[in-house]
Amino acid sequence: MTLPLEGVRVIEVGQALAGPLAGVLLADMGADVIKVEKPDGGDDARIWGPPFGPDGVTSLYFHSQNRNKRSVVLDLKLAADVDALHRLCENADILIQNLRPGVVDEIGIGPETMLKRHPRLIYCSIWAFGYQGPMRMKPGFDPLLQAYGGMMSVTGRPEDPPTFCGASINDKATGMFCTIGALAALRLRDRTGKGCLVDTSLFDSAVHWVEGQLNNYLSDNQPPKRHGTGSGAIVPYQLFETTDAPVCLAAGNDRLWARCAKVLGHPEWGTDPRFATSAQRVRNRAELVPLIAEVMRHKSRAHWLAALEEAGVPCSPVNDIAELAATEQLAAADLVHQLPDGGPRVVGLPISFDRKRPRSARPAPTLGQHTHEVLGRPAK
Numbered sequence: 001m002t003l004p005l006e007g008v009r010v011i012e013v014g015q016a017l018a019g020p021l022a023g024v025l026l027a028d029m030g031a032d033v034i035k036v037e038k039p040d041g042g043d044d045a046r047i048w049g050p051p052f053g054p055d056g057v058t059s060l061y062f063h064s065q066n067r068n069k070r071s072v073v074l075d076l077k078l079a080a081d082v083d084a085l086h087r088l089c090e091n092a093d094i095l096i097q098n099l100r101p102g103v104v105d106e107i108g109i110g111p112e113t114m115l116k117r118h119p120r121l122i123y124c125s126i127w128a129f130g131y132q133g134p135m136r137m138k139p140g141f142d143p144l145l146q147a148y149g150g151m152m153s154v155t156g157r158p159e160d161p162p163t164f165c166g167a168s169i170n171d172k173a174t175g176m177f178c179t180i181g182a183l184a185a186l187r188l189r190d191r192t193g194k195g196c197l198v199d200t201s202l203f204d205s206a207v208h209w210v211e212g213q214l215n216n217y218l219s220d221n222q223p224p225k226r227h228g229t230g231s232g233a234i235v236p237y238q239l240f241e242t243t244d245a246p247v248c249l250a251a252g253n254d255r256l257w258a259r260c261a262k263v264l265g266h267p268e269w270g271t272d273p274r275f276a277t278s279a280q281r282v283r284n285r286a287e288l289v290p291l292i293a294e295v296m297r298h299k300s301r302a303h304w305l306a307a308l309e310e311a312g313v314p315c316s317p318v319n320d321i322a323e324l325a326a327t328e329q330l331a332a333a334d335l336v337h338q339l340p341d342g343g344p345r346v347v348g349l350p351i352s353f354d355r356k357r358p359r360s361a362r363p364a365p366t367l368g369q370h371t372h373e374v375l376g377r378p379a380k
Helices: 018-028 060-066 079-090 111-117 142-148 169-192 202-209 211-220 254-263 278-283 285-296 301-310 321-325 328-333 371-375
Strands: 009-013 032-037 069-073 094-097 122-127 196-201 237-240 247-250 315-317 336-338 345-347
Touching: 009 018, 009 079, 018 032, 018 060, 018 069, 018 094, 018 122, 018 169, 032 079, 060 345, 069 371, 079 111, 079 371, 094 169, 111 122, 122 169, 122 202, 142 169, 142 202, 169 196, 169 202, 196 202, 202 211, 237 285, 247 285, 247 301, 254 278, 254 301, 278 285, 301 315
Parallel strands: 009 032, 009 094, 032 069, 094 122, 122 196
Antiparallel strands: 237 247, 247 315, 336 345
């Protein structure tokens, strides 16, 4: 299939997740992504295992975020290798970097320098806390930003400590926002002929995740509370235990709530003044949720899923990862594929073009595998 970014060249100078994720998204959409790695071990994520890939050395984590790329080794502390990076950028469209704050300026590849020398380049910087403010020079990892950005404070049960989300959501969001910004900047360059500086940060992403809670606080000065698996704005919108396994129930409006009340055997709840409207259900959460819990705990998950689905009330089993992997929906979505040359099975690009999923043309590269191919010299 013809991919939308064929002919676009990307230079990725980064490691871990946010930068490489932006790179792999662009690569899966057809861009030629050249990953620049340091000579001493390359991207730190190469050793973030187990599990490891088929070679027993490179982490599965690295395989999944660096497929479809070419790897070159450059020591950017050396002037000659910085010059080599400049030569790569002469024919590049996008540069992505997520090095420690301050490093790019120390080694002479900061945005002002690069855009002056390469005026058509889209220069993407990924920060921990952003390019301005008192925290701008601080390093950061996903859990730190979940803590600093308020997300932990609204996750978990009221009686428990603030809770960490199990997925690296700030890294992933920042990689996606970087990709969105890069593509928008390319569109701008189509019109103006000039490159652009795109800044994203884990902090910005963290704030974006809690925008609803922050907007509410700015309006009423009431810090949001933790509601366990529930929502602060919709009731019932959470997990309920059954005789064997929990069910996620999401009666997101008054019409659905009336149907749900009938399924629960209490149609009167649909018109009860305490519960009839969404606002009243939120105000009377402490009364309503225990009533629902008491009903649902006496029958099985299968019973409730069948009854709720028949009534058109949104609901779901609470799958663990093994159950997710076995679902017919995952198989039908065609999201998982095997990397070429005997590589591992990984989740691919969650986008289709003309109802076709892009497939990785390359496995993740070995360290410096393409140095000679790209630069005309062997890896160091």
